[in-house]
Amino acid sequence: MHARSQDLQTKAQPVLGLFLGVCLAVLLTSFVAPKAWAQFDKTAWPAKVDTPKIEAIDLQGKAWTSAELTGKVVVLNFWATWCAPCKDELPTLQTLHDISDAQTVVLTINVREPAARAERYMQSTGMTFPVISDAKGELAKRWGVTVYPTTILIAPNGQARWRVVGDVDWSGPQANAWLADVRQNVSAANAASKPATPKR
Numbered sequence: 001m002h003a004r005s006q007d008l009q010t011k012a013q014p015v016l017g018l019f020l021g022v023c024l025a026v027l028l029t030s031f032v033a034p035k036a037w038a039q040f041d042k043t044a045w046p047a048k049v050d051t052p053k054i055e056a057i058d059l060q061g062k063a064w065t066s067a068e069l070t071g072k073v074v075v076l077n078f079w080a081t082w083c084a085p086c087k088d089e090l091p092t093l094q095t096l097h098d099i100s101d102a103q104t105v106v107l108t109i110n111v112r113e114p115a116a117r118a119e120r121y122m123q124s125t126g127m128t129f130p131v132i133s134d135a136k137g138e139l140a141k142r143w144g145v146t147v148y149p150t151t152i153l154i155a156p157n158g159q160a161r162w163r164v165v166g167d168v169d170w171s172g173p174q175a176n177a178w179l180a181d182v183r184q185n186v187s188a189a190n191a192a193s194k195p196a197t198p199k200r
Contacts, residue, residue, distance in 0.1 A: 076152040093170050
C-alpha cells in the first residue's frame with residue numbers, strides 16, 4: 001500500500017509541476033502583456049441633464065461652437081499631462097483623429113494645467129488633434145467631469161449620449177462600434193420623427 005501511494009506521488013509530481021508552471025506563466029503574462037483596455041466605465045448620459053454648449057478656442061486659435069459641430073459625432077475627451085491613463089489613451093485619439101472622416105471630430109480639453117504645458121506636451125509627442133485649455137477646470141465642472149480621462153460621445157444632433165470614464169483604445173473596433181451606434185441611432189430617430197408623406 002505504501003509503495004503504491006509513493007508510486008502515485010511520483011506520477012503526480014510532474015503534473016503538479018506543469019500545473020504550477022502554467023499558473024505562473026498566466027500570472028506573469030497578465031503583468032507584462034500589452035494593455036487590455038478594460039479599465040473604463042461606459043454609462044448613458046443622464047436623460048434629464050442638458051448637454052452643455054461648446055464655445056471655446058483651442059490652442060491653435062480655432063473657435064469651436066456647438067452650432068458648428070452639429071451634424072457630426074464629437075469625441076470630447078478630458079485629460080491632463082499628470083494623468084498616466086490619459087497619456088496611454090491620447091495616441092489612440094490621435095489615430096482616430098487621423099483616420100476619421102469629416103463627420104467625426106476628436107476634440108480634447110486639457111484640465112487644470114497652464115495652456116503652455118499642454119502645448120509643450122503636444123509638441124513633444126507630435127500629436128495634432130485640437131486641444132482646448134481649461135486651466136481653471138471650469139469646463140470639466142460644467143460637464144460633470146471629476147475623473148481623468150473622461151470622454152463624452154456627442155451625437156450629430158448635439159446631444160451627449162455616452163460618458164466613458166477611464167482609458168479606451170479609441171482606434172480599436174469597440175470604440176468604432178460605439179461611434180457607429182451613436183451615428184446610426186440618431187439617424188434612425190430622425191427618420192422616425194419625420195412625418196410620413198401622404199400617398200396620392
